[in-house]
Amino acid sequence: MFDVAVVSQILWTSFATSSYFVLFAVAFALVLKVNKVFNFAQAGVMTCGFYAAYVAVRLLEWPGFAGLLAGIAGALLMSFILEYFGFAVLRQRKASPMFVFIFTLIVSQFISYAIMLVFGTWPTTIFASMFWPVTLVGGIAVSAWDVPAIAATLVVLIALWVFLRFTRYGQFMLAVADNADLAELYGIQKNKVLMISMLMAGVIVAIGMFLYGSRAQVQAAAATELMLFAVASTILGGIGNIWGAAVAAIILGIVQNSSILFIPSAWQGFLLYAFLFFAIVLFPRGFRLPERANKLKRTIRAPDALVTKQEG
Amino acid sequence: MKAHWTLKSGAALVLATLLAGSALAQQTSYKFGMAMPLTGGQATYGNDQVKAAQWAVEEINKKGGINGKPLEMIVMDTQADPQVGIQSVNRMISVDKVAVFVTAWSGVVKAVAPIANDNKVVELSVGANSPDISQLGDYVYTTFPLADVDIRAVAGYSAKEMGKKKAAVLFINNETGLGSATVYRDTFKKAGGEVVAYEAYDQKATDFTGPLLKIRAANPDIIHLQGLVAESPQVIAQARQLGITVPITSYSGIYNQKLIEQLGAAAENVIATSLAPGVEDSPLVKDYVDRWVKEVGRAPNGLPYTQYLYDTPALVAAVFTALDKKGIAPTGENFRKEMLAIKTFDLPLTGKVTFAEDHTVNKPVYLVEVKNGKWTKKAVVGQ
Numbered sequence: 001m002f003d004v005a006v007v008s009q010i011l012w013t014s015f016a017t018s019s020y021f022v023l024f025a026v027a028f029a030l031v032l033k034v035n036k037v038f039n040f041a042q043a044g045v046m047t048c049g050f051y052a053a054y055v056a057v058r059l060l061e062w063p064g065f066a067g068l069l070a071g072i073a074g075a076l077l078m079s080f081i082l083e084y085f086g087f088a089v090l091r092q093r094k095a096s097p098m099f100v101f102i103f104t105l106i107v108s109q110f111i112s113y114a115i116m117l118v119f120g121t122w123p124t125t126i127f128a129s130m131f132w133p134v135t136l137v138g139g140i141a142v143s144a145w146d147v148p149a150i151a152a153t154l155v156v157l158i159a160l161w162v163f164l165r166f167t168r169y170g171q172f173m174l175a176v177a178d179n180a181d182l183a184e185l186y187g188i189q190k191n192k193v194l195m196i197s198m199l200m201a202g203v204i205v206a207i208g209m210f211l212y213g214s215r216a217q218v219q220a221a222a223a224t225e226l227m228l229f230a231v232a233s234t235i236l237g238g239i240g241n242i243w244g245a246a247v248a249a250i251i252l253g254i255v256q257n258s259s260i261l262f263i264p265s266a267w268q269g270f271l272l273y274a275f276l277f278f279a280i281v282l283f284p285r286g287f288r289l290p291e292r293a294n295k296l297k298r299t300i301r302a303p304d305a306l307v308t309k310q311e312g
Numbered sequence: 313m314k315a316h317w318t319l320k321s322g323a324a325l326v327l328a329t330l331l332a333g334s335a336l337a338q339q340t341s342y343k344f345g346m347a348m349p350l351t352g353g354q355a356t357y358g359n360d361q362v363k364a365a366q367w368a369v370e371e372i373n374k375k376g377g378i379n380g381k382p383l384e385m386i387v388m389d390t391q392a393d394p395q396v397g398i399q400s401v402n403r404m405i406s407v408d409k410v411a412v413f414v415t416a417w418s419g420v421v422k423a424v425a426p427i428a429n430d431n432k433v434v435e436l437s438v439g440a441n442s443p444d445i446s447q448l449g450d451y452v453y454t455t456f457p458l459a460d461v462d463i464r465a466v467a468g469y470s471a472k473e474m475g476k477k478k479a480a481v482l483f484i485n486n487e488t489g490l491g492s493a494t495v496y497r498d499t500f501k502k503a504g505g506e507v508v509a510y511e512a513y514d515q516k517a518t519d520f521t522g523p524l525l526k527i528r529a530a531n532p533d534i535i536h537l538q539g540l541v542a543e544s545p546q547v548i549a550q551a552r553q554l555g556i557t558v559p560i561t562s563y564s565g566i567y568n569q570k571l572i573e574q575l576g577a578a579a580e581n582v583i584a585t586s587l588a589p590g591v592e593d594s595p596l597v598k599d600y601v602d603r604w605v606k607e608v609g610r611a612p613n614g615l616p617y618t619q620y621l622y623d624t625p626a627l628v629a630a631v632f633t634a635l636d637k638k639g640i641a642p643t644g645e646n647f648r649k650e651m652l653a654i655k656t657f658d659l660p661l662t663g664k665v666t667f668a669e670d671h672t673v674n675k676p677v678y679l680v681e682v683k684n685g686k687w688t689k690k691a692v693v694g695q
Contacts, residue, residue, distance in 0.1 A: 006525050009554070013521040120356040122613065123542040130545060131578045134553045141553050216518055216546045217574075225516050260522030266485040268522070269514030 005139040010257050016146035017215075018253035019153040022246045023208030024226060025233035026160065027201035029245035032234060034177045034197040036097070041082055041104040042205060042230070044111030046223035049075030049206035050213045051115055053126050064214075067126060072206040079202030082107065083195050091191075108224060116220040123217035126210060130217070149211045156207055157246060160200070164242075173197055177240070232276045238285055342377075342632040342642060343384045344625075345404035345413030347420070352391035354417065357614045361416070361439070362387055364618040367603075368625040378632045383625060386410060394423030405431050411644045412631075414624050416617075418442035425452045433644035434651065438624050439617045443491070446671040451648060455627065455665055456620055457675045459488070462585040463495045463538075465677035465693035466561050470534050471503035473691065474559070480509035480532035482523055482547065484539045492538045492563070500536075508532050513539075513547075520547045524554050537562045545574045552578035559583055559681075564616060572685055579682040583690060586678040588616035588662045592689050593678065596660050616662075623659035630657055 024046070031039045052074025057067035086107065090100050132145040164170040175183040176193045184190045212218065212226065230245075233252055237244030252272065259271045346365055349358035369385045377383050386408045388400035397420035404410045405427065413428075415421055416439035425448035428435035437445050437454040445454050470476045479500050483493035489512070497507045509530035511523040524547070527535060537560055539547055544566050551560065552575075559581040567584035575582075591598045597619065604612050612618040631651045632642055640646050656666040665673050679690040 003529070006529065009525060010521055013519060017519045116352075120613075121354065122356060125574060128573050129576055130574045131549045131552070131576050141555065143553055212518075217542050219542060222542075226518070228516075257519060257522050260526065264512065265523040265526065266512035266514065269485075269516055 007258075007261070008138075008140050010260065011254065012140050012142065012146070014254040014257040015250065016143075016150055017257075018250045019149040020208040020212040021226075021229050021233065021249040021253055022153050023156060023204050023211070024230035025237070025245040025249040026157065026242055027204040027208070028227070028230040029234045029237065029240075029242045030160075030204070031197060031201045033240045033242060034173050035087065035194050036180075037087060037104065038101050038231075039104050039201075040101070040224075040227060040231075041086075041107035041111075042201065043108040043223040043227045045075050045078045045082065045202050046205045046209045046226065047111055047115050047220060048078040049202070050126070050209040050218050050223070051119060053206075053210050053213065054119075054124060054218075057126050058124070058128065064127065068207070068210050071126075071210050072203050075202040075206035075209075076199055078111070079198045080195070083198040087194070087198070088191060108227075112220045112224065119220065121219055123219040123222070125215075125217055126213040130215060132215070145211075145215050149215075152207060152211060156204055160204070160242075163200070169193065169196055229272075232272065236276065236279050236283075339381060339636075339642065341382045341384045342629075342636075343386055343408055343410050344628045345401070345408065345410040345415075346385050346387045347390045347397055347400045347404065347413055347415040347424070348387070349392040349417065350387070350389040352393065354392035357617065358390075358392070358416075360612040360614065361618050361621040363608075364612065364622040365414070365625055368622045372625055372629045378629060379636045381636070383629050383632065385625065386413075390415065390417070390420050392417040392420060394419045397424050398427065401427050401435075405433050411642050411647045412436060412628060414438050414621075414628075416440050418445065421445055421452070422448060425449055428452055428644075431644065432648075434648050436624060436627075438620050442488075448671075451644065453651070453667060453671055455624060455673060457587050457677075458672055459492060460495045461674065461694075462563055462587060462677045463492045464499045466563070466583065466585055466679065467496045467499035467536070468503050469679060469691060469693050470536070470561060471500050471505040474534070476505060476534040476559075478506050478508045478530075478532045478534075480511070480527040480530055480535045481507060482509075482511050482513065482520075482527060482535060482537050482539075484515055484543070485512040486515055489538050493536075496536045496538065517543070520550050521554070524551050524556065527551075528554055528556050532558060534558055535560045537566075539565075541565045545571055548582060549575055549578055557581070567616075567680060567687065569611075569687070572682055572687070576685075579685075581682065583679055583681045584687075586616050586680060587675055588619040589678060590615075590680065590687075590689065593692075594661070600661055619661040623662050623665075626659055627651075627657045627665070630654065 028039065028042055031037055049071045053067045053071030056062040056070035057064060086103065090103060132143040134141045134143050164174060172188045172193045173196065175188055176190055180190050229252065233249035234245045237248035255275060256268050256272050259268055263271065346362060348362050349355050350362065365385060369383055373382050386404055388404055390397035390400050397415065401413060401424040404413055410433065412434040414436045415424060416437060418440040421437040421440045425435060428451040429449035432451060435452045437452065437456065439456050441456060441459040443458050443460060445458060470479065481493045481496055483489040497510060500507055509527045509532060511526055513520055513523050535558060537544060537547055544562060548560055561583040563585050564587060567586050572579045589597055591601055600622065601611055604610065631647055631654065634650050634654060635642050635646055652667060656664060658664050665675065667673060677693045679693060680687045681690040
């Protein structure tokens with residue numbers, strides 16, 4: 001089993017398939033950082049995104065790109081409903097974080113059952129065919145799905161970084177993430193920023209579900225299981241650290257898949273949770289290095305809008 | 313004193329016979345229960361199975377019912393949930409007074425078994441395949457072959473008829489996957505083959521590269537996959553992507569047209585099992601599927617299961633007809649006795665079924681293979 005071709009294949013496939021997990025983890029970490037919500041309702045948004053793409057591509061026979069847009073629209077709509085009729089109302093009523101957390105769990109299950117009633121329990125994919133042709137690159141099987149999936153994930157991550165670093169609303173989001181009440185005192189519309197954060201997470205998970213659903217079958221309850229990986233990655237990456245969650249998702253995927261070289265494959269799921277258990281016990285704040293975190297804190301710039309306002 | 317008791321006993325017997333006769337004379341219809349998931353996650357299958365049974369009841373009644381009396385089916389929802397199943401069955405027994413009821417899904421079948429035994433009402437399990445269903449008590453029977461029948465058939469056929477010497481077994485790490493994988497491994501070895509890889513994958517796995525690479529390294533002649541409908545197509549797709557071209561066998565779960573649509577050429581040499589004859593095997597099955605397409609606009613979900621459900625009212629009607637002819641009251645106890653006395657039933661869509669002493673049934677296993685983009689009949693094992 002310790003053949004170079006086998007190890008290379010496992011590493012490549014793990015890297016490629018971690019693409020959607022990275023997106024789910026980043027979306028979860030973003031909402032946790034900005035909105036301060038352990039948003040398990042993300043599973044419901046993922047489900048809506050998938051089935052909107054499914055309806056567009058399989059039932060309405062739209063092309064794949066239009067299906068992706070439909071998936072994004074579906075996830076956006078669900079995210080809007082969730083924020084506007086759910087989280088905003090709970091914030092207004094000063095609901096406790098535990099209550100909000102339970103609300104997200106209920107929403108996730110509610111959407112899962114509602115989708116089940118409409119689409120049934122038979123698993124399905126976005127495209128009729130789920131077989132992607134393969135090219136051998138130096139003995140490694142690279143499927144036609146792998147490279148576009150990695151590229152799409154990179155584009156999303158770069159776009160998110162640019163948005164957070166260089167746009168006004170990106171900086172507002174960081175300000176709200178840092179101290180929402182203080183940000184509001186400086187004139188930032190907190191509710192608007194929280195809505196944008198939810199919508200952005202919706203777009204990210206819709207792209208993730210499009211990638212996942214074009215490679216594997218999905219049923220109404222599938223997103224809940226996919227979410228667990230995102231939660232694990234967010235915890236390992238350090239709560240509040242979006243990029244840490246992305247890196248943790250890749251590492252977790254590789255560790256889990258590579259474990260086959262050392263342990264029976266039936267133990268792979270157990271390994272994920274054992275790894276998570278010890279990581280939380282030993283690194284309760286995640287794997288974030290303190291020096292790096294401090295450096296980031298020093299270099300972070302106050303939002304331009306705030307500077308202008310203060311100067312004025 | 314003895315003569316007095318004899319007189320009393322004789323009078324009691326006459327009275328009982330008269331009462332039974334009077335009850336039978338008042339018998340305006342013959343009822344049986346149908347407890348299936350009509351809502352919830354399994355409703356897609358449950359509703360189609362109930363529809364199949366309803367069609368059968370309508371046809372039986374059109375042909376005169378039970379000696380002129382209608383056969384009545386009481387339908388209750390179980391949601392495939394044991395607790396809901398218990399409520400439904402209790403209601404059917406206490407309110408509707410059924411002598412026999414049909415149910416499915418292993419969890420429900422097991423949960424309601426004590427109710428059937430305590431009330432002496434016959435429970436017919438139609439579709440559940442957990443091996444311990446045969447040991448649930450005197451009043452619990454199955455008309456559906458239990459889990460190991462098709463796995464034994466496909467393992468034996470692979471070794472003996474296909475001449476495969478080295479098999480790899482890949483299975484989902486749950487009770488059903490492990491149980492069936494063990495049956496395959498033992499049967500294949502007993503038939504003279506060698507199991508060169510025996511790999512499980514996690515129930516939540518979304519990628520199967522690792523176990524498939526282990527299997528590829530073992531260089532088998534054939535692979536048996538024991539997974540769920542949800543991930544099996546992906547496992548096969550990944551196997552073919554990794555250059556594994558040997559035949560892949562599985563069970564009835566993957567026997568559907570969708571697998572071919574999803575995998576295209578990668579589905580070639582995939583072999584599945586079916587526990588009921590297909591369209592190619594029986595004109596009655598063809599008519600039945602045509603009716604679905606005509607009236608519902610599609611083939612039924614889980615075709616073989618609906619065939620079994622379609623056949624069950626015929627079995628129930630045959631027992632009630634025999635009881636009616638003999639003038640015996642249709643109680644659960646009498647139903648059981650008469651069903652075991654008849655023992656073998658010739659059913660329209662699934663063929664003959666014989667109740668064995670150990671509460672199991674044995675049926676032929678149909679093997680089908682994807683050839684040139686179509687499921688084609690390969691063999692019938694145990695005919």
